[in-house]
Amino acid sequence: MTDALKLGFSPFTTPTKGVLVVFCDGSLNFGIATKKALGSAADAITRAAKAERFTGKKNSTLDLSVPPSLEVSRLAVIGLGKIAELKPNDFLKLGGLAVGRLPNAASDATVFAEMPGGAMRPEQAAALAQGVRLRAYAFDRYKTKRKDDEKSPKTRNVTIEVGDVAAVRKAFNPRSAITDGVLLARDLVNEPANVLYPEEFARRTLALKKLRVAVEVLDGRAMKKLGMNALIGVGQGSSHQSRVVVMRWNGGRAGQAPVAFIGKGVCFDTGGISIKPAASMEDMKGDMAGAACVVGLMHALAARKARVNAVGVVGLVENMPDGKAQRPGDIVKSMSGQTIEIINTDAEGRLVLADVIWYAAQRFKPKLMIDLATLTGAIIVALGQEYAGMFCNNDQLAERLNKAGIETGELVWRMPLAPEYDKMIDSKFADMKNTGGSRWGGAITAAQFIKRFVDDKVPWAHLDIAGTGFDSRQTDINKSWGSGWGVRLLNRLIEDHYER
Numbered sequence: 300m301t302d303a304l305k306l307g308f309s310p311f312t313t314p315t316k317g318v319l320v321v322f323c324d325g326s327l328n329f330g331i332a333t334k335k336a337l338g339s340a341a342d343a344i345t346r347a348a349k350a351e352r353f354t355g356k357k358n359s360t361l362d363l364s365v366p367p368s369l370e371v372s373r374l375a376v377i378g379l380g381k382i383a384e385l386k387p388n389d390f391l392k393l394g395g396l397a398v399g400r401l402p403n404a405a406s407d408a409t410v411f412a413e414m415p416g417g418a419m420r421p422e423q424a425a426a427l428a429q430g431v432r433l434r435a436y437a438f439d440r441y442k443t444k445r446k447d448d449e450k451s452p453k454t455r456n457v458t459i460e461v462g463d464v465a466a467v468r469k470a471f472n473p474r475s476a477i478t479d480g481v482l483l484a485r486d487l488v489n490e491p492a493n494v495l496y497p498e499e500f501a502r503r504t505l506a507l508k509k510l511r512v513a514v515e516v517l518d519g520r521a522m523k524k525l526g527m528n529a530l531i532g533v534g535q536g537s538s539h540q541s542r543v544v545v546m547r548w549n550g551g552r553a554g555q556a557p558v559a560f561i562g563k564g565v566c567f568d569t570g571g572i573s574i575k576p577a578a579s580m581e582d583m584k585g586d587m588a589g590a591a592c593v594v595g596l597m598h599a600l601a602a603r604k605a606r607v608n609a610v611g612v613v614g615l616v617e618n619m620p621d622g623k624a625q626r627p628g629d630i631v632k633s634m635s636g637q638t639i640e641i642i643n644t645d646a647e648g649r650l651v652l653a654d655v656i657w658y659a660a661q662r663f664k665p666k667l668m669i670d671l672a673t674l675t676g677a678i679i680v681a682l683g684q685e686y687a688g689m690f691c692n693n694d695q696l697a698e699r700l701n702k703a704g705i706e707t708g709e710l711v712w713r714m715p716l717a718p719e720y721d722k723m724i725d726s727k728f729a730d731m732k733n734t735g736g737s738r739w740g741g742a743i744t745a746a747q748f749i750k751r752f753v754d755d756k757v758p759w760a761h762l763d764i765a766g767t768g769f770d771s772r773q774t775d776i777n778k779s780w781g782s783g784w785g786v787r788l789l790n791r792l793i794e795d796h797y798e799r
Contacts, residue, residue, distance in 0.1 A: 394430020536624025
């Protein structure tokens with residue numbers, strides 16, 4: 300993972316170098332330790348605040364270069380607004396804002412985890428620290444030269460000063476594990492497709508074994524034997540071999556049915572014979588963001604020793620045009636036995652999911668299934684980049700996902716499933732066709748297709764993350780092209796409802 304950050308915790312002191320970041324409320328009040336560290340610099344803050352019309356409004360900032368009476372090189376003040384109105388997720392954003400106030404060349408920084416009423420509680424300070432790590436991430440391993448204004452130290456030392464170091468570290472440990480999972484997912488999404496093709500993606504999942512995750516890789520022969528012809532058809536035009544990876548974390552009771560997560564892993568998507576336009580095709584290296592999320596989630600669960608049995612299954616393919624590639628009009632028989640007429644080879648992700656979801660359901664008999672896929676441009680038309688589309692056959696699961704989304708900021712919006720849409724994918728020549736045949740309801744007909752491979756007795760949700768998985772909106776905790784979206788959402792879902 301690309302994480303050139305050295306993060307530490309210490310008791311409140313007066314820093315002597317680097318950048319100092321402090322917090323104030325909407326009346327420009329500081330905590331006791333902060334006021335002590337600032338000393339007479341507090342007067343300079345008052346004057347600067349008046350000149351800059353800084354009032355301590357939530358998430359507003361004030362910067363002072365070479366603040367008087369302080370040995371630090373720069374001072375940043377971040378407003379909290381009304382303390383009583385702060386929500387748990389706000390502290391995550393504050394950590395990101397703190398990193399955002401650091402100049403590129405700054406190698407050292409100190410962040411005072413204190414509010415006017417006293418030190419932040421351990422969970423609040425831990426969220427702040429998590430926000431620092433998430434914002435500090437950068438994927439720059441392929442850059443060999445930099446402009447002068449882009450130069451930054453190889454390692455940035457950030458110290459978060461807190462009231463109770465031991466308590467904050469204890470609260471931070473599971474959050475650090477979750478952050479590692481997010482950054483792993485970001486790395487996978489950001490990698491170019493000539494580096495991260497299906498076999499290489501599968502190889503990288505083997506690192507999870509160090510965390511006692513059981514990892515099994517199915518090759519072409521194994522998939523053929525299982526009858527995964529829908530998945531195999533997508534990748535048959537590529538020189539890279541398709542793979543299915545099965546990851547198992549057994550942290551729950553022995554014999555307890557697992558929760559299952561399934562990811563679309565199209566390592567590059569040209570559209571196949573139904574080739575995409577050239578404009579922005581380079582973004583299709585991120586068409587495996589669903590699989591990346593599943594891998595990151597499995598890392599997070601194992602690293603924090605989650606008390607749950609979880610299965611992650613990802614289908615890894617590359618969709619390329621070739622003499623051997625799948626054609627429009629072809630009919631394939633899926634692992635479920637259902638036949639599919641290929642109308643558009645660019646509607647490939649649902650073919651991958653069809654076999655992988657069926658496989659996961661039949662082999663593991665999970666208590667619930669959630670799949671993630673950068674599936675349709677139609678969901679971006681509907682929801683933009685703020686929400687992922689959620690299609691669900693179970694009201695309780697939908698409600699829980701929605702709540703987890705609000706708590707983490709990884710938002711989902713429930714979309715409809717109905718027999719009327721299902722008719723749009725009926726085929727004259729096979730059991731179904733892989734597109735609805737029109738521009739209307741594209742995300743819905745894709746979900747209806749996937750639903751045909753799901754037992755309605757099993758709670759299931761399909762998350763279309765085309766707008767959130769890559770090239771998504773920039774936030775206080777993510778400035779990367781790959782977002783790692785979904786790791787924190789699904790971890791919260793498990794933490795709140797499925798751990799013993």
